[in-house]
Amino acid sequence: MTVALQPSVLFGLCGAALVGIGLFAVVSSPGLLRRIVGCNILGAGIFLVFGAVARRGAGAGFEADPVPQALVITGIVVAFSASALAVALLKRLAEPRSDA
Amino acid sequence: MMLLFDIALVAGLLTLAVHVVREPDERSAIIAFLAFGLLLGLAWIRLAAPDVALTEIAIGGGGTGILLLRAEAAVRGRGKHEESVTRPGKLAIAVGCAAISAGLGLAVLSFASPAPTLAPAAAEGLSATGLGNPVTAVLLAYRALDTLLEKVVVLLALIGVWSLAPDAAWGGVPAVRSGEIPQPLAYLARILPPFGVVIGVYMFWVGADAPGGTFQAGTVLAAMWLLVMLAGLRSPPETAGLPLRLALAGGPILFLAIAFLGFAFADGFLAYPKALAKPLILAIEAALTLSVAAALAMLVAGPARRAPTR
Structure with a gap:
């Protein structure tokens, strides 16, 4: 039981739950903006699971494996770029059609 | 506790x-x-x-x-809405999502033990780079290729955003400020940037040895720039302007140039000569910080809305 309550396991499970919540928003939300938010929650969940992997990989004097950490940082920036592109497309979609 | x-x-x-x-x-x-x-x-x-x-x-x-x-x-009030999912449909989706969560949770609970780790490999490279922060060392030396490609992805996303501009406004100015500017915002936009810039530069500088680094510093600088643009103190730059384009591409270009010079002066692509590793990494980081700041601010600013003056 104590194993399940270590930060790495606890936040790993939290990440797994966030993936489900985010995915639900992506699939079932009627609003497109909410789907983008859902994508971000889904991504956050995946990063958190990866963070649990990093925490477990502590070694060589580090409290957590630096390689997954660096990959998550890269991932967060890429996720932001993708959200920005999605938001720009959404705004364009909401504009009144000029050719109509 | x-x-x-x-x-x-x-x-x-x-x-x-x-x-x-x-x-x-x-x-x-x-x-x-x-x-x-x-x-x-x-x-x-x-x-x-x-x-x-x-x-x-x-x-x-x-x-x-x-x-x-x-x-x-x-998009308030005119966002596109898909048809709502029916109640049984929602239930089915919820069950599917819960199953995925449960599967992931099981995977978390059954991680291999002892855990696989790349920490020793990263620590080995740490002494060669002269850096004290292992994450920065991984980002800019051990796995520099990821960072380089990521910068290109950010630029690609920006090209995607810019390409949504109407034809007439191509290369023009994005619309950042909207309507009336509240007094507190204008006040903050005058007071905060000096502190923000100092914090940003500090985060970049300590990133070599302590938590911090290019992305975090770039984001703080981007936030300060956006604040100034939102408050209307400075208008956003023309997206076709040369200074902006140089700032955006400068980081990746310097990174690539140093990466290719690795063939001539070190062991190969993206390798640094040992004596110069830390100065080179700092130079790349400085250029990348500016690029990240410009790219993030422009991603938030969106596509051009007004035609260029020329």
Whole structure:
């Protein structure tokens, strides 16, 4: 039981739950903006699971494996770029059609 | 005691996530998402990853938050809506999502033991680079290729955003400020940037040895620039302007140039000569910080709206 309550396991499970919540928003939300938010929650969940992997990989004097950490940082920036592109497309979609 | 804190944190995260999904009002959902980003930063601290925590709070929470809030204001009342899913449909989706979560949870509980780790490999390279922060060393030396490609992805996303500009406005100025500017915003936009710039430069500089680094510093600088543009103190630059394009491409170009010089002066692509490793990494980081700041600010600013003056 104590194993399940270590930060790495606890936040790993939290990440797994966030993936489900985010995915639900992506699939079932009627609003497109909410789907983008859902994508971000889904991504956050995946990063958190990866963070649990990093925490477990502590070694060589580090409290957590630096390689997954660096990959998550890269991932967060890429996720932001993708959200920005999605938001720009959404705004364009909401504009009144000029050719109509 | 920490266990109680962890459980409260997890409960807070899950509650906020569910609230974001269920809240009917878009605006309050996005504000809850902002709070979610901040709590997530705390979770990263608990996972002993302060670099990720800084990035999550700055970009994942703050950057994405302002992006979504601006989008909500822009499409309010005329956003496209798909048909609502029926109740049994929703139930089926919920069951499917729960199954995926359960599977992931099982995977988390059955991680291999002892855990596989690349920490010793990263630590080995640390002494060669002269850096003290292992995460920075991984980002700019051990796995520099990922960082280089990521910079290109950010630029590609920006090209995608810019290409949504109407033909007449191509190369023009994005519309950042909207309507009347509240007095407190104008005041903050005068007071905050000097502090923000100092914090940004500090984060970049200590990133070599302590938590911090290119992305976090770039985000803080981008936030300051956006604040000034939002308050109308400075108009956004023309997207076709040469200084902006140079700032955007400068980081990746310098990174690539040094990467190719690795063939001539070190062991190969993306290798640094040992004596010059730290100065080279700092130079790349400085250029990348500027590029990241410009790219993130322009991603939030959106496509050009007004025709260029020329």
